[in-house]
Amino acid sequence: MIKIGIFGATGYTGLELLKILQRHPAAHVAWLTSESSAGQAFGDVFTVSPAIGRLPLIASAEADLGSVDLVFCCLPHAVSLEWVAKARAAGPRVIDLSADYRLKDPAVYEKWYGHAHTQRELLAQAVYGLPELHRAAIKTADLVANPGCYPTSVILGLAPLAKAGWLRGVIIADSKSGISGAGRSLSLKTHFVEANENLSPYSIGRSHRHLPEMEQEIGNLVMGRLVDWGAGNLGVGPSHQPTNLPTYQSTNPPTYQLIFSPHLTPISRGMLSTIYVTLPEDVSEAQAREQYAQMYAGEPLVYLLKPGQAATMGHTTNTNCCAIGLTFVPATRTLIVTSSMDNLGKGASGQAVQNMNLMFGLAETTGLM
């Protein structure tokens, strides 16, 4: 059994994590922290069944860090920076669900998040926890930065094209997210009457914090820096050495540019990205489809829909999968990629458990099907 602690368990990613871990055959949750609800039981904070509800909440400072094998950190960014470091110092491996260890270039992080990155050594060791790109590195990582929901959706939608070097010009990612992605903190835009029967674009263009995360990973693929693609499945490729790789230079973009437009939709959970890419003249629709098919053939949690099918949120709601559909428009050579996943599943907590399974030598989908 993997002994587990969870920092910041009283948000939606914490709740979902607990639900998955509760039915995971190899997970034992040792403690849960919450600064605002310390002293209460988990069931005082969420309407959940007693099996989960009776778990006590403690302050992070009271957590016995050394007693667990793994810490999931579900704290907000900036707060996570420090607690991840404390946890690592005490021994356990860490999966951080915040943005604090995702951007390899601290300058990029500081620009987008507005404060200094105080843990640069740890950052250099962190592995970006998207198993479809970094499976080998995740297996041996002590610190995994679990990807953001939008980035997972868009990166998985573009990775096969990026790897093939087929990204050109302006790429539009028009994403639609369920409201749990906005978290459990109260705000007018997530107030029921404001969000219901409404649909709102926000931070559209190139202003959302998830954009640099997409650019980093897609850029690495395009520039051939990623060496362990498929290593876990296919048994090829040298071992991953993330710290020696040059970081992605977002100031020197190659032949393409990304526009990212998130929209809030009146749905509790789910995410759909509709991505518009112009294929190069010498790449046929069949070649593009084949590239996706090969890349995801061995992936247990990503699947490609049949020609003619677009992905809908319904394909993946309440699952830990990502579904991808491809529609080609010959007149303009536009490939429309529809990428669907549950923002709390493959987009957050499900992916975190997938990473845990890899880190601890378990079958990758244990507890996730």
Add this chain to the structure above:
Amino acid sequence: MIKIGIFGATGYTGLELLKILQRHPAAHVAWLTSESSAGQAFGDVFTVSPAIGRLPLIASAEADLGSVDLVFCCLPHAVSLEWVAKARAAGPRVIDLSADYRLKDPAVYEKWYGHAHTQRELLAQAVYGLPELHRAAIKTADLVANPGCYPTSVILGLAPLAKAGWLRGVIIADSKSGISGAGRSLSLKTHFVEANENLSPYSIGRSHRHLPEMEQEIGNLVMGRLVDWGAGNLGVGPSHQPTNLPTYQSTNPPTYQLIFSPHLTPISRGMLSTIYVTLPEDVSEAQAREQYAQMYAGEPLVYLLKPGQAATMGHTTNTNCCAIGLTFVPATRTLIVTSSMDNLGKGASGQAVQNMNLMFGLAETTGLM
């Protein structure tokens, strides 16, 4: 008082029309038809207040066509073809909410709708009922083809750029619609449990029937064929002569191409189009904004949001207005146009009443604010 008949009153556009006309000071509804519910009262078909509910439903064949000044035709396309002709033959002016008289080129109609256009003479006389483009022609028209909801949303979002000749390359219109746009006929995709907590792209790319309608109107603007722009408000321009104009040649597109991707969203009514356009190098963000501001300055039912604001569905739900937001991305010269309206308001029945007001010399927004 304008004496009014409504064909096919028991769909959502018919219901909305009745609600608007009920509070319209110059409208008197003389009869309502429904083939499937003839003999029942309107209130047997919808849960409405008695004021509307007691209105009787008759078969179309029993309607006294000659007794009214105006017929709204809310029948499905193909069925509308014939009933519009019958109504016109009997005297009253007609506003047709189907697609049957929107496409000026019968060959384009026949290609997209799969059956012959049997009323070519009438088609030649029909005016496309988008007041912001065809106000002068609508005033004197005997047959107005009320635009589709998606076309209204996208055309109003692109018209200022089209008129200025600033459309280039691939233009992406990613549209999200409430489910009333799919009508009241039963289908699995509009079954509550299938549609709720779901979001589905459909007919994406260049395969939706509303695409040629957008191309016709935008094409006319681009090619300078539209002569009465703003005539209603500004009192300039010669009288509109639609029958003499060459039809838009969709096989000879100019410098741009349109991609249109509709998405079904779990909302009863509302529509948002997120449109991505690359501005020409010599057009600044300020110039683009100014072009929108000038075009819509005198429009009573279209308004431009402040810089920094994106349009949301909430801006226009349960109104007859269209709200437009502009966001510019300097790095890629992308102008993101967000165009919001209620698909049953400005997207259908509200616009139909706006057309009625114009045709009968009333203030354009009578009953619509």
Add this chain to the structure above:
Amino acid sequence: MIKIGIFGATGYTGLELLKILQRHPAAHVAWLTSESSAGQAFGDVFTVSPAIGRLPLIASAEADLGSVDLVFCCLPHAVSLEWVAKARAAGPRVIDLSADYRLKDPAVYEKWYGHAHTQRELLAQAVYGLPELHRAAIKTADLVANPGCYPTSVILGLAPLAKAGWLRGVIIADSKSGISGAGRSLSLKTHFVEANENLSPYSIGRSHRHLPEMEQEIGNLVMGRLVDWGAGNLGVGPSHQPTNLPTYQSTNPPTYQLIFSPHLTPISRGMLSTIYVTLPEDVSEAQAREQYAQMYAGEPLVYLLKPGQAATMGHTTNTNCCAIGLTFVPATRTLIVTSSMDNLGKGASGQAVQNMNLMFGLAETTGLM
């Protein structure tokens, strides 16, 4: 034109009020107050069309009280107490949408709301603004206490039985409300992800603050104290003298007791009360129905559904009407009353405008159909 000021315009009742008044032919809104948003425009607070959006918001202290004919007070209870008094002192008549002037017995108010009633003189003059019960008194009132949404729903559902003296034993009112009834203040229970796909009973039994309001009005009917029933319509009955009437003694209930169980439902607006009453042995179903039919025959905003029909929220959404259905169960002599209205329409702002129309001698439904 009636010159109007609105205190506390930035809640949902204020928004709805403005929308109704905007299309009201005799209303002119002179000023709007908001303590939290003073200095902004209304459109900075809500996504509304420019016609409403450009109205400025001022602090209550800056409002020119003497310049208007009528003040609507949409402030929270307790806050309303004082501002209603200030407005009255300056001259204009007042319609208060809070609970502060609804309960005639200050002791009952103080028990349920937890603070002293500092305006007992004004309270004695206030008329409970349910036109179906107090039409004559409303016409001449200077201060109208607009009823709560739940009370309107339940009182209209029970009034005919109460007036006939047919209430016995335990009466169950199981009410379901849309979430706008909970207001615009942020709370976890109105956070989208918590409320969506959920349905929550709260304050069930005899613990909700709207209970004493129901008991007061139903009690007055039962005890025959109400003298102006229907006076507005029927032209009968002496003038209303509310201050001379003995207050309802909730400690001395007659032959019946009320249980009231509200439920929060994932709907923006709407209210349905399912009310269970045991009819006396000597009262037939037909007599009960006849009693409702007579009572509401002349009412413009209350209508009775046909036998076999239960009221649904859909009957009244976005209207200012109340729809009532009656279902009788012979085996137990249970009359199930289903009472539907829009909580923001007949349940709040629509009713407030109905009261305004009465107070200023206009047709009762002006602007409300």
Add this chain to the structure above:
Amino acid sequence: MIKIGIFGATGYTGLELLKILQRHPAAHVAWLTSESSAGQAFGDVFTVSPAIGRLPLIASAEADLGSVDLVFCCLPHAVSLEWVAKARAAGPRVIDLSADYRLKDPAVYEKWYGHAHTQRELLAQAVYGLPELHRAAIKTADLVANPGCYPTSVILGLAPLAKAGWLRGVIIADSKSGISGAGRSLSLKTHFVEANENLSPYSIGRSHRHLPEMEQEIGNLVMGRLVDWGAGNLGVGPSHQPTNLPTYQSTNPPTYQLIFSPHLTPISRGMLSTIYVTLPEDVSEAQAREQYAQMYAGEPLVYLLKPGQAATMGHTTNTNCCAIGLTFVPATRTLIVTSSMDNLGKGASGQAVQNMNLMFGLAETTGLM
């Protein structure tokens, strides 16, 4: 491994069953039938992940009945009658999710369902599959009639009082259901635009088909006919002999009467019953609570909420549990029981798997937590 066949797999109960069985460690689904979709794959009918989606659908007539250990029958009532018999004749044990084998008295069945019960011998052998009441009998049953969703909700809410003999007078069960309970067949009342933002009572009073099912089970408890209560957990009580028991005489009801009012709510899945019972004078709130506590103390899938808590749908959505809250009103001696469960979980497919676990000697909650 239990080899399993499913009749009628393409409804919502079939879909949910498959999802549960997919992660059940001892279940192997051998075949799925669908008359309307035979020849297609499951994934052609539902948007599901490939693991489930690739399963083929065959016609019932082609199913190899003898090759499986257990058949789940998810066919509509009346159709189920015959196919259950065919399956039993071929060998496998059967869990029927329709209403066809729930009512022990064929005359009652025929009255409510309008056609003859042609399988009386089988009916006599069928065990009502509510484990909390009939655990011992279920273990050895060859045919289990899986309870309806509303009956499960109301019976579990009333069972402790029934067993104690504390039911008196008129009992009101006001139930609210998610729309998946209405099935996947298309109808106007489950059309998205009609159901969304709406809430509809239907078949209220004593007219819904689930009423006799509640009366049968509650009646048996009241009249002491149930002998194996808790036997599964507690190891006490004689073996169950359902065929020898006198059937419940609904024409001779004891001291209480049940009113049942279902409401359709705009929620995909979930059920909440708010039940109003008048406690006898000599039964205190504490005694009532203790009775519930004892009854459900050993139950793995039913839990009692703390005093002061009402059950919400959110307590049980996407679980296989039932949550019960108790609120007492001293003034009227009313006990308000709030009973929550997921209509597809404990209300249908989850309970079916619970029954399967019991029938095949597995831990009762295998695959259900």
